Amino acid sequence: MEVKIVSSKKELEEAFSIRKKVFVYEQNVPIEEEIDQYEEKAVHFLLYNDNTPIGAGRFRTVDGIGKVERICVLSDERKSGSGKAIMEKIEAYAKNEGFSALKLNAQTHAIPFYSKLGYEIISEEFLDAGIPHRTMKKLI
Numbered sequence: 001m002e003v004k005i006v007s008s009k010k011e012l013e014e015a016f017s018i019r020k021k022v023f024v025y026e027q028n029v030p031i032e033e034e035i036d037q038y039e040e041k042a043v044h045f046l047l048y049n050d051n052t053p054i055g056a057g058r059f060r061t062v063d064g065i066g067k068v069e070r071i072c073v074l075s076d077e078r079k080s081g082s083g084k085a086i087m088e089k090i091e092a093y094a095k096n097e098g099f100s101a102l103k104l105n106a107q108t109h110a111i112p113f114y115s116k117l118g119y120e121i122i123s124e125e126f127l128d129a130g131i132p133h134r135t136m137k138k139l140i
Contacts, residue, residue, distance in 0.1 A: 011053075014046055016035060019035070023129075042069070043060065047082055055074065056072055068104040073086070090102075102137065105128060120137055
């Protein structure tokens with residue numbers, strides 16, 4: 001597995017395709033909420049397995065804090081360390097950019113995954129696109 005920072009329009013379209021499969025088709029998130037106004041300001045990441053894109057995520061700065069967003073892996077590629085690989089690449093990127101902490105809004109079912117990576121819950125539960133979430137934070 002290899003995680004790359006998206007550097008071409010083709011790669012960005014591949015990242016969007018994975019996000020649509022996971023969030024729009026699998027989880028019923030409206031497309032206009034999934035592909036949003038922050039795409040051009042974000043740094044996008046793409047996970048490959050044998051040169052095939054299988055996961056994606058993005059990073060952006062929100063109010064001076066690094067924010068991890070849109071972490072997803074195709075359903076048949078989960079449980080293989082793929083999500084962790086994406087997170088490690090984003091964390092390394094953020095650290096290199098001078099960030100000392102990251103936050104993310106985790107779907108409640110994914111909280112154990114993020115907890116294993118060192119993230120701690122810092123909010124009450126809230127709905128985003130009709131899905132329960134909690135904000136989590138990690139010092140890096």
